[in-house]
Amino acid sequence: MLGYILRRILAVIPVMLLVAVFVFLLLRLTPGDPAAIIAGDMATPAQLERIREAMGLNQPLHIQFVTWLGQLLRGDLGVSLISNTPVASMIADRIGPTFAIAILTILMSVAMAVPMGVLAAWKHRSGADYAVMTFSVLGFSVPVFVIGYIFILIFSLKLGWFPVQGYTPISRGLGAFLSNAFLPALTLSTIYIALIARMTRANMLEVLGEDYIRTARAKGAPERTVLFRHALKNAAVPILTVIGTGFALLIGGVVVTETVFNIPGIGRLTVDAILARDYPVIQAMILLTSFLYVLVNLLIDLSYSFFDPRIRY
Amino acid sequence: MLFKTRNFDGAPVALQARNLTVSLPETPGNPQVLKGIDVTIRQGETVCLVGESGSGKSVTSLAIMGLLPQALKVATGSITLQGQDLLPLSQAQMRQLRAARVAMIFQEPMTALNPVLRVGDQIMEVMELHTDLPVAERRARARAIMEQVHLPDVDRIFRSYPHQLSGGQRQRIMIAMALVLEPVLLIADEPTTALDVTTQKQILSLIDELQQKHGTAVLFITHDMGVVAEIADTVYVMKHGEIVEHGPIETLLRQPRAEYTRKLLSAVPSLSPRAARAVADNTVLRVESLNKIYGGGGILKKLPQAHAAKDVTFTLPRGRTLGIVGESGSGKSTVARCIMRLIDPTSGRIMLDGTDIADLSRRALRPHRQKLQVVFQDPMRSLNPRWTIAESLIEGPLNYGTPRREALAEAARLMGVVGLPQDALARYPHQFSGGQRQRIAIARAVMMRPDVLVADEAVSALDVSVQAQVLDLLDQLQRDLGIAIVFITHDLRVAAQICDEVIVMQRGAVVEHGPADRVLSTPAHSYTRALIDAAPGRFWDFHNFRELPKVNHAEPA
């Protein structure tokens, strides 16, 4: 088992390395002088030189890459062109709210989406099924910021249940945290729920047609047992997979949601960086979130064998 | 004693279906799938329901279990279990009945067990659902029934997952699960069809043994007349949702009354080999020391090697048929695929018309391809579903420069040869039955005027009556065109009918090789003998409604 985990981890390294190469080349392969691109049209020669210096753009490509990779491995994500502070510490300052809301979102999504998908598959072609399917198509179709504004409009402005915007850290009490974090998490959940519910339904439908489900029924098992003991565990692996790949949607959603709800997380940091053309911050965010994505999917990969003994260590 | 001759007239009735009609109420015209059938099963009796695909035999079993798919509904009739009418029962009442009083085992042991639960737990679940026994007692009983179905190493298997067990072991688990609560009736729906013959024999005798021990009534559903001859007390023959004939096994096999029964029995290929044909001396295919080794390598973990074909050697003269028989995993298909060069042999020579094609590159191989054609097992997948039959048939000839018009004319001619109408050319594969598609696949191969035809389980997916027709077609083509055939099959009966020479393979190696009549009537190797012994109904000449005149090898003890 240890060998398996080791092999999976080793298999992740080339992917991470390729991500690093892509991110590195993103700037360098863009036509034109990278420094000019970053600095914008109004830059003075002195500014350009400062950027070249800061980002090591004066050296040959392969040396740049090795230097850059070395810095990465030491946790050095570069320096912001605007505030001149290390990007790593900027991210560390802002990651708390993002992390808390992301966790809340994942918990809420899975808790709602899986039962929805199971119900829809069990009552295939019933009202409940169509309701779940309608919700999930809607979740894919309405942009996350529109959902956010509609929630604010209804729950904050009209009903006054939640504050309109802002953030309270969890250290100031769970209630205070939730009153700020619930709406953003709900907003962020919609597309995730749509995705997971849809996947759960599709896989449950497939599993419910399998021979061993017929066997379970022939044993006299009640529907609850058939659904949860026999079917859901068999449908678990693809559902887990989509939770993992959906993590990318979550990251995109975080950037938007934090803007809508004015939450001081790394999503807002990214948007501010876009507006200020602070490329080192954007680049660091891409790297960080990509590595997180790979890591989350590695963990999910490792959890497969817990649900399906055929996936062997 | 050939057949079971027990008499059950005095035994209490376990299950009775009367005038049972099942229909598809939501399909226009409300077609009937079962048309008023009557079946009676008495305690301790084995009733076989036999019929070809689409006869309604499985629907009958699902109707009894109350597990009909949603689209199917019981229209009229009654099903009574020990005098209790089942049809008015609620879903909850039916659930209590299942496994406790009526149990069922299915065709595919590979898929009928839940892959993510331990098999011991799956057996215990039956007791959990239907009894109040404490866990320790449930565990003890699960182990006891596992002993009864003769599973080795019960401790280990109890904790195993289905994928860690063989097909035979899984089917034993299914039987254990079905019988643990001592039901009145056991329904077995093609329980041995997916198994190798030697495993099939063991499972059949296990069902027999447990039935006698517990006095269970058994409803055994099968398409295989050989299995029927082995296991039935009483036989019901079904066709298109009707019972065409029923009666005690021996009477039915000796004096079938219905025309359909006679036809069905006559279609069963005889185990007695065909008369040997004169040996031709113009060799068209010679395989020498063919080896195929899979696996090895692997970057971070040494992968196990599998020697799928070991030193296979044979020669095949023009116009003759060589059978390669063996059970699953014997390597027979590997040999076929190597000869076709669909996979590359590890070593050895494949001499086709004097050229060694074993090592030729794809490009160098091309000119030789047309001499070597193939027919696969699955008629559903062997034709491109998007192409008309004409397009499929002329694909090969066009590759070798035959003008389109000429190829189409030849395709039209061959449609007649394989017994399909001319307008078949403009149609698509899904518009044909399995047997018809197999004829088309044969026609496509014949279009190339091959010297050698490799038939890889080419009739295994077909009903016996269709199977007989396709075998006849192959025979006729061989006589007319002098094609040599390599016939891969797991079915000794089919091999006996069509082969001049037979190779018996086991775990990649050839264990016996010789003329068909010699190998099948006086086998030299113990494995060949075991295969023949396991062939169900081998003592009976179905075609002539009588015993086989002589049985050349010893009866099993």
Add this chain to the structure above:
Amino acid sequence: MSPVPPPTSAMQPVLRALRLPQFGWGSKIAALVLAVIVVLTLLAQWIAPHDPLAMNPLARLKGPIEGHPLGTDNFGRDIFSRVLIGGQLSLIIGIATAVVSVLIGLVIGMVAGFFRTADAIIMRMMDALMAIPSILLAIALVALNGPSVGSVIAAITIPEIPRVVRLVRAVVLAAREEPYVEAAIALGTSMPKILVRHLVPNTLAPLIVQGTYILASAILTEAILSFLGAGVSTETPTWGNIMAEGRMFFRIKPELILYPGLALSLCILSINLLGDAARDMLDPRLKKRAG
């Protein structure tokens, strides 16, 4: 097609009218809505009552008034006209993204599915590309290449490619194992010909479905990019840009976000519904289950 199960509740007839899985009412309505949106945006130049760029300081942030059916924005521009015109670029970006990513993905996927040697390398690269969150990748690409329409299309297209590659590769790998492909090899059909005649047609149906989903998601991504300030330049009205400008006035005039949001959502919803219907129709497994 499959028989419809008998109604089990009073809601059934209503819900059945909305049935999503097949070309029932739902997809017909979706097709109609999409057709209306496409026609309106195509003819926007002639339909729009006002120049979408014309400002009117005297009529800022008005509700529906004479001549402005949806009111005006903070510069006094006609919202209705802007939403109509804004659809043009959103649709163009969506369609271009769908077409380009499907074509590039098809070629790369074919290569990966057919050449074992290239497969490992290509798929690792696709894994890496998929690991980069698509919004962030698009943001970076636009940030580097400037806010032109072309760079936005490229920015949305690149993250979509790996999904197409995976799909095509999976279909090719599955089809390679089909006996009819092996029979074609036995018939002496050359590899390129097998690829084009037997394998490519297998990918068409799933690619059409995937293409519709990409179209929907590209329109959505364009809106998000614009909303975040990383889309096409803000002077050009697109649905995303109109909404981005409305952000600041959200409390006093939420319509600035809601109207373009509604147009965008209806458009994407219709495309998604049609995609689902196409998928269900083309999925042989679902057909089998229904039959």
